[in-house]
Amino acid sequence: MTILTDAQVKLRTQAREFVADELLxxxxxxxxxxxxxxxxxxxxxxxxxxxxIMIDREFGGLGLGMTEYCLITExxxxxxxxxxxxxxxxxGTGVGVADxxxxxxxxxxxxxxxxxTAGAFSEPEAGSDVAAVSCRAERQGDVFVLNGRKRWCGWAxxxxxxxxxxxxxxxxxxxxxxFLVEKRRGEFPDGITGNPIPKIGYHGITxxxxxxxxxxxxxxHLLPGPDGETGRGFEVFAKLINWGRLHTAxxxxxxxxGALEDATAYAAKRVQFGKPxxxxxxxxxxxxDMATEVAAARTLYQHAAALFDAGLDCQQxxxxxxxxxxEAAEKVASSAMQVFGGNGYTTxxxxxxxxxxxxxxQIFEGTSEIQRTIIAQHLLRNS
Numbered sequence: 001m002t003i004l005t006d007a008q009v010k011l012r013t014q015a016r017e018f019v020a021d022e023l024l025x026x027x028x029x030x031x032x033x034x035x036x037x038x039x040x041x042x043x044x045x046x047x048x049x050x051x052x053i054m055i056d057r058e059f060g061g062l063g064l065g066m067t068e069y070c071l072i073t074e075x076x077x078x079x080x081x082x083x084x085x086x087x088x089x090x091x092g093t094g095v096g097v098a099d100x101x102x103x104x105x106x107x108x109x110x111x112x113x114x115x116x117t118a119g120a121f122s123e124p125e126a127g128s129d130v131a132a133v134s135c136r137a138e139r140q141g142d143v144f145v146l147n148g149r150k151r152w153c154g155w156a157x158x159x160x161x162x163x164x165x166x167x168x169x170x171x172x173x174x175x176x177x178x179f180l181v182e183k184r185r186g187e188f189p190d191g192i193t194g195n196p197i198p199k200i201g202y203h204g205i206t207x208x209x210x211x212x213x214x215x216x217x218x219x220x221h222l223l224p225g226p227d228g229e230t231g232r233g234f235e236v237f238a239k240l241i242n243w244g245r246l247h248t249a250x251x252x253x254x255x256x257x258g259a260l261e262d263a264t265a266y267a268a269k270r271v272q273f274g275k276p277x278x279x280x281x282x283x284x285x286x287x288x289d290m291a292t293e294v295a296a297a298r299t300l301y302q303h304a305a306a307l308f309d310a311g312l313d314c315q316q317x318x319x320x321x322x323x324x325x326x327e328a329a330e331k332v333a334s335s336a337m338q339v340f341g342g343n344g345y346t347t348x349x350x351x352x353x354x355x356x357x358x359x360x361x362q363i364f365e366g367t368s369e370i371q372r373t374i375i376a377q378h379l380l381r382n383s
Contacts, residue, residue, distance in 0.1 A: 086155065094106075
């Protein structure tokens, strides 16, 4: 298990207090209404520095690493997983423009919570197989004209910009580019229309189905690949994969912990047969198993985050962390609902929210099946 420094413990404690005092009341009120995270909460998170955890201090960020990013993510997810998700739309994502002065300005705005992006990567026929995107970008002088459809674009209308993965040349992984489409909050730019996707959970962030029609994007808004070349959009996207998987592992642990803590508190006060149900061995064993799953999942993601911070190859470990944490989270949340009995099948308690959100972690940022494939490929390659 990772031993945290005093500074990391202090950071976690601050986030835990924010969640208990400020975030949970908002989540408990708005999630049943399927409402989005209010800007007042986002502004408060910005004051705490959560949009700049991994942004250097020279740009106004906290200058910390993946470990701290995941610690805060877990705490936020314990309250409302959507709040943990919104910070992934900053922290240095989507600012890889070629102009260094512009890039520095975007980083400063991100660190202050004033530049939150949305990612338009998936399509109706391109989910796990991101390289199969069909949205096209054709160059016409100094602009690219984009046409296509995107799906599962969270926060698209509320964002300050949308990152669009589009095909600029034939191929699969080659011939793709990421475009930064700046826009006004609460509006779609000319060339984009959208419809909200009805979801069973993950409220707080509206997910959109987008139609892109003759959207003009300046060529300077194309995010170049690692070596500055175009047509390397898959690599730009791939740089975020380990980041996203660790982030999801931490989100899963936060949701599972919320379910565990709620179930433990409920078991201590729920009386049946004249005594609290926490006194029954069946409930004790269930809680013990849940706590063990949460601790094991946390250890996996913290180990992978430490490798990430050390600059080591950690793709396999990130996939393991994401796989185990997401599977454990759904199991723990489901078990917590069982502790609540019939009351767990109502919307009167947050435990059902934790289950709905935990269930999604098995799907986004690479399904459990994709993670198993990656892990197996590493094993076979090194055998």
